[in-house]
Amino acid sequence: MFKNYLKTAFRSISKNKSFTLINILGLALGLTTCLFIVFYVVDELSYDRYNINANRIFRVNEDLKLGDNSVQYAVAMPPLAKTLKAEYPYVEDAVRIKNAGATHVKKNNVNIIENRLAFADASLFNVFTLPMISGDPKTALNEPNSVVVTESTAKKYFNTINVLGKVIVFNDHENFKVTGVIKDIPNQSHFNFDFFLSMESFPDSRSNEWLRSDYNTYVLLRNKADSKKLEASFPNLLEKFSGDQMKSELKMSIKEFEKSGSYFRLNLMPLTDIHLKSTLTGELGANSSVQYVYIFSAIALFILLIACVNFMNLSTARSSNRAREVGVRKVLGSPRKYLIAQFLCESILLTFFATLIALLAAIILLPLFNQVSGKEIAITAQSLIWLTPLALAIILIIGSLAGSYPAFFLSAFQPIDVLKGKLATGFKGGMLRNFLVVFQFAISIFLIIGTLVIYNQLNYIQTKNLGYDRNQVLVVKNAFELKDEASVFKQSLTQLPGVVNATMTGFLPTSGWRNTRIYFKDANLSQKESMFPQSWEVDADYIPTLNMKIVAGRNFSKDISSDTSGIILNQAAAKFFGFKDPINKTIYQSKGGDSKGERNVNDYHIIGIVQDFNFNSLHEKIEPMVMTYGHNSGAVSIRVGTSKIPALLAQIKAKWKAVSPNVEMDYSFMDQDFDASYRSEQMIGTIFIIFTALAIIIACLGLFGLAAFAAEQRTKEIGIRKILGANIGAIIGMLSKDFIKLVLIAIVISSPLAWYLMHLWLQDFAYRINISWWVFAVAGLAATTVAVLTISFQSVKAALANPVKSLRSE
Incomplete structure (x- = not known):
């Protein structure tokens, strides 16, 4: 039975080549876009998860409010790490990292500027998973003037990873002995240093100041330890260790300080939240925003829905072409469930071809996507572990969902209605199909508006008077x-x-x-x-x-x-x-x-x-x-x-x-x-433009197919109208007006939603544009123009056809 389904599906697909091409191309474009977004989202969500104990590692942040001024720091006081480990049994370990900034490193009497250096406590390797190729992680950073380097750094300076005991010269006079070589830190890390210098080499590392914060401090909690419990104890800890210094500096206790409306507090942030949820002063690297993960995930879903809508639209639009087939099958005794299975098989087969093309396109275009997004994503054996089942799931789920309505719709035809010609054709009675066209273009118009708003905000940033002249x-x-x-x-x-x-x-x-x-x-x-x-x-x-x-x-x-x-x-x-x-x-x-x-x-x-x-x-x-x-x-x-x-x-x-x-x-x-400093916004703008273009192309493919079928089903009507004197313009207007109405409805629906969501996005900027009315006008005009051009090809073709041939064919 299954073999027969496949054979029939192949015959149907090969018989309708234009329909097949439009469907596969639309699905492939949508799936390729979704795959890229999946790559991006997976990469963003994987930050710092390479650490075996990632769920037990927390960074200590500091919030300070003084009068009307408030600031949030990603750094804490010099003695805090040591104190936390000594005071709380459920703190398994703690480590401080301090960015060393730009430093020159000598190589063959030539000084090379390096920016990825940090001082770190010896406990670094107890807290973070940084596999050591050579050296002892327990003692590597114990002694002053010791340094641990990454594998690629060892090769860069010594052409080998066998560098234990060798000396690296910093700033022309500071000699550090290499005591360890670690594997390169994954790109998905909120810090990425090539050199870890012993904190014992940093003069200020033993400071006992509790009113100064300049060390990124991390704690590793023991299994099942409650981070909220540790966080709740911080006020007492500050009172105990910083109270005397507060009285000396400001002549008041911490409680008096807080009564005045100011505060000095510590809090914990999970390690895995840092990359997407932290924009504090003193970060060890540039972080992203979880907002963009949500935005891109929504865009992926929208584009996938557009591609699926295309399939459903085209399949139901050509229903009259297959009505006789359904009628004959039913007369011959075929149960409805077999008809449903047949149409679902065709849908899944089309989805299989589209997914195959999408996977190949994603692999080929991945370097270009990396260049646009600023990522370094690669297809590895580990990627295939989740990519293969994802592809299979796409084929089954998307194929079934996209083909479900056509399957149930076509299989419900009654033979007597088919024979009497009572089936609705074209856009007559196609309420669901019209809704889906509106849905497609509403999403496309939303993306156009979003792109224009982002572009205008970026242009505003570029041209705003900043109070200084950065040019030249x-x-x-x-x-x-x-x-x-x-x-x-x-x-x-x-x-x-x-x-x-x-x-x-x-x-x-x-x-x-x-x-x-x-x-x-x-x-x-x-x-x-x-x-x-x-x-x-x-x-x-x-x-x-x-x-x-x-x-x-x-x-x-x-x-x-x-x-x-x-x-x-x-x-x-x-x-x-x-x-x-x-x-x-x-x-x-x-x-x-x-x-x-x-x-x-x-x-x-x-x-x-x-x-x-x-x-x-x-x-x-x-x-x-x-x-x-x-x-x-x-x-x-x-x-x-x-x-x-x-x-x-x-x-x-x-x-x-x-x-x-x-x-x-x-x-x-x-x-x-x-x-x-606005690279992430520029990247978002570029990706928005690309995704918007893809969404419009996919929507237009569906519209192109629908226009073709509408013209095909009204061939006799067009022939009669031409014989009765209708000109080409009238024929084009007749075929186009139904589609244009749907696009105009999409504009009305999408504009308020787009305004609301882009208004929320702009709230993230203290200095921002106002969303002008012309943005909606341009978006609507662009969508309408694209729709008219898409429909016009089929409309003109139908209007120019010889009416004699049209009537003879009928």
């Missing part, structure tokens, strides 16, 4: 390598033709260092009038180099020695303190208590107010910021005033080489750094 600014990122020669290097650059100005500091709006400090409005250090802003150390050339605007007072001056105790506020900071005229007012900073318990303070006089500028992402509002005058050699930013960038860049490199012959200059342009 070259940033030398590793100026700290020059040490005492950094100032000489900066000064030599200002003498080059084409250089407008230069500033030296690691604190930059687009990238670089961040630093927060507590400032007070009065000398009594009243916590109620305190502020916790960004505090950046800059030179006198910073504001003019970045084309910032002083709105009150003046800039720092090299010629005024008292400016070392001067301070410049941004407008947000000035507003926070509530000064009517802030110039020459004084704000204070605590230096902690002295031996007598008296507080020492630094006082700063306000010399200027700079216009607010976006130094964080546009997802966040502009926060208070203070600038102090000093020497910081983190980076050198150069404003360029020439279009001959390559020639000037060569001169700058020559200046660098003159003061640092053994270290390569690491540089970028500020506008590129700015764009990089």
Whole structure:
């Protein structure tokens, strides 16, 4: 019986080649898109799950609120890890990781800039699953000046993985002995370092400060330990260990601190939540958002539904062509269940071919998808373990679902109705089919609106006045390598033709260092009038180099020695303190208590107010910021005033080489750094465009097929109309109007939903566009135009047909 089903299915498929091609192509496109999204979602959800104990590992985060300022940190206090292990028996182990930042590593007398270095406690390998190829994980990071490297790093610097005992030179003078080689950390990790340096080598690692947070701290809980119980104990822990330091710094206890409306709290975040749910200050790498997982999963479902709807539409539309077959089969005694089985077999067979094509297309196009999405997904043996059953499930489920309605619809035909010609044809009585067409185009229009909104928001980000000019600014990122020669290097650059100005500091709006400090409005250090802003150390050339605007007072001056105790506020900071005229007012900073318990303070006089500028992402509002005058050699930013960038860049490199012959200059342009901070949004926009195009193509394939069948079923009517004098335009309008009505209904349905969901997406941006009416007009016009062009081919073909042939064929 099954063999007969297959044979009949093959005959039916081969007999209707155009129908088969449209169906298979539509399903294949939909399935290929879904496979890519499945790859993306699986990759996103797999972050940090390579750790054997992933469900028992938690990161300790810190929440701090001071006055009206609040900030959430991914880092904690220096002594916290050791204290947690000592105080709580259900904490099996704890480890600290501290990003070492850009460092140069010597290879054959050439210094290479490396950015993936971190200091780590010896317990690193007890908490995380980092398989060691050589060395002892229990002792590898015990001693100062020891380092563990990844397999690829060992090969990069020594051309072999047998590197135990070899020496790596950091920063020209720091010698570290290799004590272990680990396998490369999987890409699906929220941190990905090539060098782990012993925390014992970091001078600050033994600090007992409880009011400073700069170590990413992780705990491994014992089996069945309750993380909520540990989290609930944190207030008592802070009271016990940080209470004295709080009283010394702010002259109040933690309870008094919280009564004033501020707080200082710790919380736990599961390791597997970090990549998709954490955007805290002090992350070890760039994280994603669970929001995009939801969005892409919904798009995958929508596109799959569009593909299935195509199948159902085309199958029911051609029902009249198979009505006689069904009638004859029933007259000959075929039970309805056999007819249902036959049509389902055809549906599953088509789905099999479509799935096969989709799998091949996904494998071939995977490198291109990786390039667009920024992923490094590969089809491995492990991937096939879940991909094979997924493909089988797709064939059975999609084939059965997509073919279920046609199967039950066609098998329900009554032989007498077939013989009497009572079956509805074309769009007569096709309410479900019309609903499905509306559904398809509603999704397509929704995606078009979403694409336009995302594009407009990204364009807004690119063109918004940020309060500084990021164009034509070259940033030398590793100026700290020059040490005492950094100032000489900066000064030599200002003498080059084409250089407008230069500033030296690691604190930059687009990238670089961040630093927060507590400032007070009065000398009594009243916590109620305190502020916790960004505090950046800059030179006198910073504001003019970045084309910032002083709105009150003046800039720092090299010629005024008292400016070392001067301070410049941004407008947000000035507003926070509530000064009517802030110039020459004084704000204070605590230096902690002295031996007598008296507080020492630094006082700063306000010399200027700079216009607010976006130094964080546009997802966040502009926060208070203070600038102090000093020497910081983190980076050198150069404003360029020439279009001959390559020639000037060569001169700058020559200046660098003159003061640092053994270290390569690491540089970028500020506008590129700015764009990089919105890479995820740009990627989302690109993928949205691609998926929208695919959804429209799939929908149009179905519409093309429906138009063909509608024209075929109205051949006699078209012939008679032409003989009676109807022109080509009238014939085209007659065939097109039913479809255009459905598209217009889809526009009305999808527009409010699209507005609501995109409005929610925009709420994630502190600075955002308003969704304009023309977005919906363009989306509707685009969908209508595409539909008209799709239908027109079949309509024109039918209108131009010889009516004599049409009537003779009938």
